[in-house]
Amino acid sequence: MFADRAKIVIKSGNGGDGHISFRREKFVAAGGPDGGDGGKGGDIIFVVDDGLNTLIDFKHKTKYVAGNGEPGGKRRCHGANADDLIIRVPEGTVIKELQSEKVIADMSGDHRREIILRGGKGGTGNMHYATSTMQVPKYAKPGQPGKELQVLLELKVIADVGLVGYPNAGKSTLISAVSNARPRIADYPFTTLTPNLGVIDMGDGSSFIMADIPGLIEGAAEGAGLGHYFLRHIERTKMLLHVVDAAGTEGRDPVNDLKVMMDELRRYDDRLLEKPMLIAANKTDILDPSADDPVARIQEAYPDIRVLPISAFTHSGTDELRKAIWEVIRDMPREVRVFEKEYDVEYNDDANLPYTVTKEETKDGEKYVVEGPRIEKMLGYTNLDTEKGFDFFQKFLKEAGILDQLEALGIKEGDTVRMYGHEFDYYK
Numbered sequence: 415m416f417a418d419r420a421k422i423v424i425k426s427g428n429g430g431d432g433h434i435s436f437r438r439e440k441f442v443a444a445g446g447p448d449g450g451d452g453g454k455g456g457d458i459i460f461v462v463d464d465g466l467n468t469l470i471d472f473k474h475k476t477k478y479v480a481g482n483g484e485p486g487g488k489r490r491c492h493g494a495n496a497d498d499l500i501i502r503v504p505e506g507t508v509i510k511e512l513q514s515e516k517v518i519a520d521m522s523g524d525h526r527r528e529i530i531l532r533g534g535k536g537g538t539g540n541m542h543y544a545t546s547t548m549q550v551p552k553y554a555k556p557g558q559p560g561k562e563l564q565v566l567l568e569l570k571v572i573a574d575v576g577l578v579g580y581p582n583a584g585k586s587t588l589i590s591a592v593s594n595a596r597p598r599i600a601d602y603p604f605t606t607l608t609p610n611l612g613v614i615d616m617g618d619g620s621s622f623i624m625a626d627i628p629g630l631i632e633g634a635a636e637g638a639g640l641g642h643y644f645l646r647h648i649e650r651t652k653m654l655l656h657v658v659d660a661a662g663t664e665g666r667d668p669v670n671d672l673k674v675m676m677d678e679l680r681r682y683d684d685r686l687l688e689k690p691m692l693i694a695a696n697k698t699d700i701l702d703p704s705a706d707d708p709v710a711r712i713q714e715a716y717p718d719i720r721v722l723p724i725s726a727f728t729h730s731g732t733d734e735l736r737k738a739i740w741e742v743i744r745d746m747p748r749e750v751r752v753f754e755k756e757y758d759v760e761y762n763d764d765a766n767l768p769y770t771v772t773k774e775e776t777k778d779g780e781k782y783v784v785e786g787p788r789i790e791k792m793l794g795y796t797n798l799d800t801e802k803g804f805d806f807f808q809k810f811l812k813e814a815g816i817l818d819q820l821e822a823l824g825i826k827e828g829d830t831v832r833m834y835g836h837e838f839d840y841y842k
């Protein structure tokens with residue numbers, strides 16, 4: 415089976431919390447603060463592994479979680495950083511955010527090792543907050559949370575030649591005639607449901623790879639049928655080989671079939687049309703001798719593309735076709751098309767935790783209420799009874815833009831602000 419797409423969940427580790435503690439020494443009533451910093455959470459790192467060529471492993475294991483940093487400890491003890499989690503993928507794996515399908519990273523070319531999610535930073539321990547005026551800091555910073563993300567992994571088949579054509583045109587029959595691939599073949603449309611790769615041996619030690627994809631129909635680029643889903647497999651091929659039913663066994667005209675295919679390619683990505691092309695006019699073993707020669711008509715309609723008459727069934731013309739393909743691609747470097755990053759991971763650091771600022775009417779006048787997990791978290795870590803702690807909190811309110819929001823709601827000096835049971839008078 416060809417496992418070329420997998421959905422997985424990845425999560426980087428949380429940072430360890432900073433610690434709050436005080437030195438205990440004989441004969442010293444209250445020593446200085448000695449709470450250490452928390453360790454960093456593990457990153458999620460993707461690495462290209464040349465020994466892999468499918469995404470099959472990701473069908474079995476779908477959740478990848480890096481470890482959390484350890485909290486800081488007493489006696490300035492730094493919590494241990496967690497190990498990064500390394501995820502090995504085949505070259506050509508594109509990592510996308512699941513919902514938007516936007517590219518986070520393309521593991522191709524020079525991109526062999528990418529940090530996809532960074533672990534949360536450890537929080538600073540209270541040992542950093544002692545000053546001459548504030549000797550008993552009862553606050554430390556919490557560690558930053560890690561980030562969880564659902565991602566889609568897609569492996570782009572990097573074949574040299576991509577076969578395109580209507581269902582039943584004979585693509586699978588052709589690849590089995592010229593390569594080691596043994597796909598299913600049947601005379602009903604959409605026999606091929608996943609791409610097949612075949613290696614074609616040129617006999618002199620060289621070889622190339624052909625990709626057989628499910629048939630395309632009109633509207634394929636917009637998602638009709640299975641086709642568009644597989645067009646991405648031919649985005650990086652060196653050339654395209656059109657396979658057309660020259661005998662028109664299904665009542666269609668081969669020249670029109672080719673026109674539809676060209677339109678679908680253009681709609682999907684017009685760069686596909688810039689690739690070198692050949693046309694295999696297939697099923698020549700059953701041409702109607704009394705009708706106009708369809709091979710000549712195709713050549714007339716596409717004068718710039720070489721048309722080769724073949725029968726994938728009897729193998730007539732397939733050797734010439736193999737050679738014609740080789741002539742086109744032998745000196746072409748393999749195209750490494752690296753997809754640009756489109757998605758920036760947003761981290762739910764403290765800065766991203768939500769809060770609300772509202773105004774409340776009471777019988778004593780107006781009160782301002784600030785609420786939200788971020789506020790609660792900061793309050794939990796801050797001792798507001800101390801001057802340093804209060805300054806620390808003030809600074810946080812300012813940096814988080816909360817003071818600006820209070821001003822915007824019309825707060826005046828002396829007004830009351832309430833946050834989780836604490837009430838303050840507002841002064842600039």
Ligand SMILES: Nc1nc2c(ncn2[C@@H]2O[C@H](COP(=O)(O)OP(=O)(O)OP(=O)(O)O)[C@@H](O)[C@H]2O)c(=O)[nH]1
Nearest residue numbers: 581582583584585586587601604605606629726727
């Ligand atoms: N007479 C004749 N029949 C052929 C030839 N090539 C393919 N066929 C028949 O056409 C039918 C479809 O062939 P496939 O190779 O499965 O076609 P396909 O293009 O892979 O079709 P999808 O996978 O559905 O896109 C089968 O019954 C084949 O035996 C040929 O050269 N001559």
Ligand SMILES: [Mg+2]
Nearest residue numbers: 585586605606
């Ligand atoms: Mg097929």
